[in-house]
Amino acid sequence: MTATNSTNLDNYPLLTILGPTASGKTTLAAHLAYELDGEIISADSRQVYRGMDIGTGKDLSDYEINDRHIPYHLIDIRDAGEKYTLFHYQQDFHRVFRDIAGRKKIPILCGGSGLYIESVLKGYRLIDVPENPTLRESLSEKTLEELTEILASYKKLHNTTDTDTKKRAIRAIEIADYQAKQQAEQLTFDPIDSLIIGIDIDRELRRQHISSRLKKRLEEGLIDEVRQLLQSGVRVDDLLYYGLEYKFVTLYVIGSLSYDEMFAQLETAIHQFAKRQMTWFRGMERRGFAIHWIDATLPLDDKVGKCLELWSVYTKGKKIG
Template structure:
C-alpha cells in the first residue's frame, strides 16, 4: 500500500488521484468527515479531482450519525482486501492521522457503547475541564487514541472520555486486525503558504455554496448540536446560521480554527515519526510530474 498524508490544503488528494491513475490504484479516504453524505464543500471532498479513479469510504454515512474509529478500521480492512483481490494498488489518502495510524499499526479496538450516566455527570463542564480529564485518562491507559483534534467541541471531548473510560474498565476481547505495510508519503507545505491557501480556499468555499450546504442540512432536520459536533466549518457555520455569531465573527473564528487544526495535524504526523513510522516528505510546491516521479522511485 501507499499512504499519502499531509495537513489540510497541502494538495494531497490530486497527488493521490494522479498516482492512482498512473499505477492502477484505488483510493481509500482517511478523512473522518468525508464519510458523511451531503457534507461536500465543508469537508473538501473535491470529487472532481478523482476523475475515473475508484475511491472508497466517502459518502458512506448519513449526517447526524457519529461514525467512529472502530467502524473506520473495520471498513478500511474490508475495502483494502477487496482492492487487493482485484490486483489493484490500495492508496490511503487523508489528513486524519488517528485513522491512518490505527490501520497502519493495527490498533486493537472494541466498539464502545454510550454511557448516559457518565455523559450526565460531564454535562456543564467546560472544554478545558473536559480536555484535562481526557489527558488524565490517557495517562492511565497509555493511549494514543485521541489528540486535541478530537476535542474541539464539548461533545467530541465527552465521547473521547467515554471511549477511554470504557477501555480502562473493560479490557474485553477485541477483533484483531493486522498492521498494514505501507510506504508513507507526506506532502510538506511551508507554514506561510499553507496559511495563505487555507484562507483563499475558505473564501472560495463560502462563495461557492458552503453556507447553503449547512443551511440545507439544518432544513432537513439534522439537529444543530449534531452539526456542531463535526467541528470546524460545520460548527461555526451552524453557529452563524442559528444567530450565535455574525458573518464576520464566523469567518474570523473559522479561519483561526482551520489554521490551528492544520498545526495539530502536523503535530500528529511528527508524533507518528517519533513512534517509528518513516514518512518520506516531498514538497507541495514541486510540479505534479516531479511529485509522482519521486513517489514512484520510492515505490
C-alpha cells in the same frame, strides 16, 4: 478476537499519501492511481458523511482524469449525524483493502487524519464502546472545564480535540470510563507495511492556500450546505461536533456569530488544525514510520514522477495479486 483475511495480504503493497489540509493530497493521489491502476481509500474523518461536501473538501472532480474515473472508497458511506468512530473506520478500511487487493489493484490510502492512517498502519487494538445514557445524563449539565477535569482524572490529556466541545468531552469520558471498568473483547488487525509519502508545504504557503480555499468554499455555497443539513434534521450539536467549517458556519447560521467573526475564527481554527496535523505526522516519524516528503511547490508531473520512482523501489520483490 483476531481478524483473519481470506486473501494473503502479508506482502501486498500499499501506497499512503498524507499531508496537512490544503496541501494537494487528493490531486496527487488520484494521478498516482491513474498511473498505477489504483484505487483511493480515503483517510478523512468527515468525508464519510453524505451531504457534507463543500466543508470537507471532497473535490470529487479530482477523481476524473482524462475521461477516466478513479475509484474511491470510504467517502459518502454514512448519513450526517450518524456516529462513526475509529473502530468503524479500521473495519471498513480492511474490508476495502482486501477487496482492492483481491482484484489485483493498487490501494492508495490518502488523507490528513493522522489517527486514522496510523490506526491501520500500526494495527491499533480497538474496542467498540457503546453509549452510556446514564453517564451522559450525569455529565450533561457540567461545563466544558469540569468535563476536562473529569477526563484528566482518567488519563493524561494529549489530544486537545477531545475537549474541543462538550459533546466530544463527554464521549471521551464515556470511552475512558468503559475502558477502566470493562475487560472488553478487542478486534485485532496486523500492522500493514506501506510506502508513505508526505506533502511538504511551507507554513506561509499553507496559510495562503487555507485562506484562499476558505473564501472559495464560502463562495461555492458552504453556508447553504450547512443550512440544508440543519433543515434535513441534522442536529446543531452534531454539526458543532464535526468541528471547523461545520462548527463555525453553524454558529453563524443560528446567529451566535456575525459573518466576520465566523470567518476570522474559522480561518484561525483551520490554521491551528493544519499545525496539529503536521505535529501528528512528525510524531509518526518519531514512532518509527518512514515518511518520504515531497515538495508541494513542485509541478504535478514532477511530484508524480518522484512518487513513481519511490514506488518502483518499494515494490521491488513484492508480489501484486
